[in-house]
Amino acid sequence: MWYNVFMEEKELKTSPKQRFFIILIAVIMLGSIIASYAAIIMNGGGASSSSSSSGISEEKIIEYEQAYNTELAEFSEVAKSDFDKFVQYKSRVKAYNEASANAGSVATNDLVLGSGRELTDGDTNYLAYYIGWCADETVFDSSFDDAANPTVFTKALDASLGMIEGWNLGVVGMKLGGVREITIPGELAYGEQMEICGGYSKPLKFLIMAVANEDPLKTAASELDETYMRLQYAYYGIDYDEVLGS
Secondary structure, three states: OOOOOOOOOOOOOOOHHHHHHHHHHHHHHHHHHHHHHHHHHHOOOOOOOOOOOOOOOHHHHHHHHHHHHHHHHHHHHHOHHHHHHHHHHHHHOOOOOHHHHHHOOOEEEEEEOOOOOEOOOOOOOEEEEEEEEOOOOOEEEEOEOOOOOOOOEOOOEEHHHOOOHHHHHHOOOOEOOOEEEEEEOHHHOOOOOOOEOOEOOOOEEEEEEEEEOOOOHHHHHHHHHHHHHHHHHHHOOOOHHHHOOO
16 A cells, blocks of 8 residues: 555555665664764764765756656556546545444445456455545545545555555455455554554555556556655665665
């Protein structure tokens, strides 16, 4: 469920690949801090005579930003017809009773019946546009560029990256091309593992449009993901291509 740092309070499960690079960034940043501290000690407490290198040039970062913007424009164009179908249901994002949502199991409500393949238990071969919100109506993440006044999609989730249990249960029986509202009790969302919506074991609601993981959308979404990852690592001074050994 990801770009926008995937969620303000973190998003659905990250993939093993994403977790690896998150840990890698943390290790590199820690190493950089230790090295800088050691340099200060060796210089008698004074500042180093030369500025530390970020590991990647400003020109390279600009290049990655331009590449991301190009891919984003192409993805948004490919996804435009889906956006036009999905955005009209944004009004479904409303406050709901937290206690009632937490008391039951996963609840679903089909707003549009799709005409494509029906998703079965364990099926992860699809892409999804979504809006996720809390009981107080706060949107914690979405596929929109702006949750309040959306104009385009900026991402589509690849379900194969791993989703929370409540999401997986909620999409069973949904047909591709359809739009479904899913209410997930806290224990099937993040439980006590992660704070979201202002606490732990909070229920979540999602508005989901599942679509086929096929070209041209499949390629556009994948290339957008790649340029986004490259740009984010560049902001941390890491060359994504060098890390992958390409």
